[in-house]
Amino acid sequence: MARLSFLEWPVIRQFTSGDVTGRGPAVTSGKTRAVEPRTTTADRVVQSVCPYCAVGCGQRVFVKDEKVVQIEGDPDSPVSRGRLCPKGAASEQLVNSPRRVKKVLYRRPKGTDWEELDLDTAVEMIADRFLEARRNHWQDADPQGRPLRRTMGIASLGGATIDNEENYLAKKLFTAAGAIQMENQARI
Template sequence: MTRVVPGSGWLARWPVIRQLKGEDPRGSAARSARTDALRPRTERADKVARSVCPYCAVGCGQLVYVEDGRVTQIEGDPDSPISRGRLCPKGSASKQLVTHPGRQTRVLYRRPYGTEWEPLDLDTAMEMIADRVVRTRRETWEQTCEGRVVRRTMGIAGLGGATLDDEENYLMKKLYTALGAVQIENQARI
């Protein structure tokens, strides 16, 4: 039986032995040429924009890295007094809001009793929505209820989304209140 002596042959070249002997304190033995060739996703960014995460009312700071007009990375902003560079899982995934291949970029409409979605131009869609809101308000308006003046409609309700910021939610609340809606809620919670 041959005895293998540390320091000779293949065993001496084994990264674990070099690290245990203290010859490789920074771990370069475990590095490869591929590892050394890797670069941070933020390195080639043309510009960095400071932003606020759109998901909830906390307002965590974000750094949005842009290369050739496209978002390449979104990270927490270490200078933000609110989040100090940290993001929750939803905030960390917010890059997908603008880059996900399944993101809808046009209006789709499915007619009543229809089985297929069809593209619609934005002006037509906005007109359809406005007509339906005005008609619903007119048809469901209540001036009084059980002898009390209420001036409301129960036919319109508002449910805000988590990707609306505080200013957008403020405007939505004002719009629904002006329409007479009283069923207004927001889902901006983690």
């Protein structure tokens, strides 16, 4: 690493440039002045919604070479007006994390290892189990003959990482299937 010459010291730059308070360009190094924000080099900007809670804060996703390079709050969003909470501000790490699971993993009953499944197989397994649980635990009427038309074999636990519209659709699906045990992680 090259040594800093006496004339490059910030305090000397303050007085020689007229920036005596040291809050202007005198305190920035050449390296700092050469840095360019990732947002200016992006190929395109995509509007999105934060995935974490049901508030629905607007995000601007900056994409370069088909890779997300930065995520910021969307100032045009009437919900968040450009602001993001710490989790929302860290959304880029969620997208680009090398530890992100991108395949369907399945562990068989009493199994100790995970195995990869293709998405169609996993969806079929879930649908079959859902319908079987509904069929096996269906209650059409109580002992007095009053109609119940429900199942106790299916329950839903919603999450705060999906937005209001997705929670609404999940509620409609489980209600239509006859489930009455529905809860949301935000209330637990």
